[in-house]
Amino acid sequence: MQSASATRFDEAYYQRFYFDKKTSVVDPAHTERLGAFVCSYLQYLRVPVLRVLDVGCGIGLWRDVVARHFPTAQFHGVEFSSYLCERFGWERGSVVDYRAHDPAEPFDLVICQGVLPYLNEADAKKALRNLARLSRGALYIEAVAREDWEDDVVDEQVTDPRMHKHPASLYRRTLAEGFTELGGGVWLSEHAEVPLFALEKAGRR
Template sequence: MESADADTFDEAYYQRYYFDRKTKVADPQHVQRLGAFVCAYLQYLRVPVRSVLDVGCGIGLWQGIVAQHFPQARYHGVELSDYLCARYGWARGSVVDYPATQRFDLVICQGVLPYLSPPDLKRALDNLGALSQGALYLEAVAREDYERDIIDEDLTDPRLFRHRAEVYRRGLSRHFVQMGGGLWLSRQAGVPVFALECAAE
């Protein structure tokens, strides 16, 4: 199977997963709680956030969260979807090869990586390391989540790849330290953390 292409993410896709009240996957209260957690954790760790890259930003759910918690930060949304780029003005690009013309203090990648084939996933994980100089927030469902029956398959896109969690961890660990809750700290960040604050290596 090949990675999902731009045609996958058309108007009908966003109507189904984001705009229709009966079938949308994004709960506004959940997004607010998640954003508050991620931003508070970064503030606790003293990671300065002046620039944010939201790669696969969708309809821009994180834009308001960033503005609320880091009002001085520049938010940069990147999308593969031609429909969303035209509607919201996002930059056109893919997590697989979006060029690192600069490094960002916070990179957000939510719900994107399971759409990638194994070779593209490997490239994307390396590219996330090239894009981040501070922290990464990553959300991706793994095969174990399906095996543990915690995925609502009525709401989940059936086209997702079911990569093992270890594939994600192994690819990210070259560039990041896992901090829990989906947050990863760049090895270049220079932020001291206690041994028990991060996952064992």
Template sequence: MKSADAATFDAAYYQRFYFDAKTRVIDPQHAERLGAFVCGYLKYLRVPVRRVLDVGCGIGVWRDVVARHFSQAHYQGVEFSEYLCERYGWERGSVVDYRAERPFDFVVCQGVLPYLAPADLKRALHNLGGLSRGALYVEAVTREDFERDIVDEDLTDARIFRHRAEAYRRGLAPHFAEMGGGVWLSRQAQVPVFALECAGA
């Protein structure tokens, strides 16, 4: 099976998963809680956030989050969907091979990676390592989440890959330290952390 192509992410996709209140995968209250947690954690860790990359930015939920919590930061939205790029003006690109002139302080990759086949997933995780010099937030549904029956399959896109959690951790580990809650700290970051704050330290 191949990774999802650009045609997957058309107007109908976003109507179902983002705009229709009955079938959307994220609601404003969830986005607010998540944003407050992640940004609050980065502030606690003293990660300086001046440049933010949201790769697979969708309808731009994180743009507002960043504006509230890091008002001086520049937000860069990158999106694979031609429909959303035309509608919102995002830069077109893919997490698999997107390049920037210099790395970002904070990279967001939410709900994107499960659409990638194993080979593309491996490339994307490596690429994220080069895109962030500070922190990374990753959200991805894993096979274990399905096995533990904590995924609402009525709301979850059936076209995603069910990669093991270990596949994500193995791909990110050379570049990041896992901080919990989906937050990862770049190994390039000059941020001191306590041993029990960092998984596996």
């Protein structure tokens, strides 16, 4: 199966999943709670956050959250949808191969929410490795996995059924090549000079 094409993410798609209150998957209050968790956890761990990249930034819900928790950080939004780039002024790019303008300065926090399930397996792995290259600190990854569908965690009334149903192990194995899982979708780069207690590392014995 192919990854989603650029034409899928047109105005009609965002009207359906973002702007129509009856069918929207977006809950600003949820994003606020999620963002508070991610940012507060990084502050607790003393991960310095001065440059933030949101890949697949959508309508930009993370921008204000980041600004509240890291007021001196620079926020950069990248989006695959031409429609959203024109509407909100994001830089157009793909999570699979996006490159920072200055490769010598990777980002302290990279966010990728709800994007990876639209990619086939090969592209999803490329995207995960690309996200790892872009971050020198932390990653926040949210992706609906096969197990979420099987365990009825997903609300099928509002979730796009055209997503690929990759197993959670695909994401974990690929990210584990250079990151430590902290839980809650948060991963810490092996290049981050942040000491962790053993029980702060998810899944470790």
